[in-house]
Amino acid sequence: MDEQVYYEGKPAKKVIVMWIFTKLLYFLTFLVFFGFSVFLKYSLSYSYWFTVGVFVIFILFIVYLYFLQKTYHYKITDKGAYFSGGIIIRKQKFVPSYKITNIVTSQNIIERALGINKIGIQTAGMGGYARPEIVFEGLVNPTEPADILRDLLKKTQAGYEQNE
Secondary structure (H helix, E strand, O other), X not given: OOOOEEEEEOOOOOHHHHHHHHHOHHHHHHHHHHHHHHHHHOOHHHHHHHHHHHHHHHHHHHHHHHHHHHHOEXXXXXXXXXXXXXXXXXXXXXXXXXXXXXXXXXXXXXXXHHXXXXXXXXXXXXXXXXXXXXXXXXXXXXXXXXXXXXXXXXXXXXXXXXXX
């Protein structure tokens, strides 16, 4: 029997802006401190080439994030939730519906300004704190997939209650 697909989606292009703020922040902090020391220690010609190098790396990183966003794919079926994506490291994750324990929809301040959301799919973990197994990032309308996941969770829990 084939799986019935309830939802398929990709992150909105706005997620690239959010990734620039979140993923690039650590890199830029390092570069600012390193660049300041280069500027103080060496002549202005080194500082010029350092600045050009940082700018080129920044542009390449934005291009990388653009293509990374294109690889992300989300799917919800009657069997569970799927995620696939990545360029350098290709990830494919699957959480069966019977393992889903909680659905969390959230927005940080950058996502709120951009009008995007993320949905975290949590399972019963052993780490002591709730961490989602799969995150659907960059969703403009998270209501539809979140409702589908909640319905899937209710059906799974109702099936377990009937078997008991």
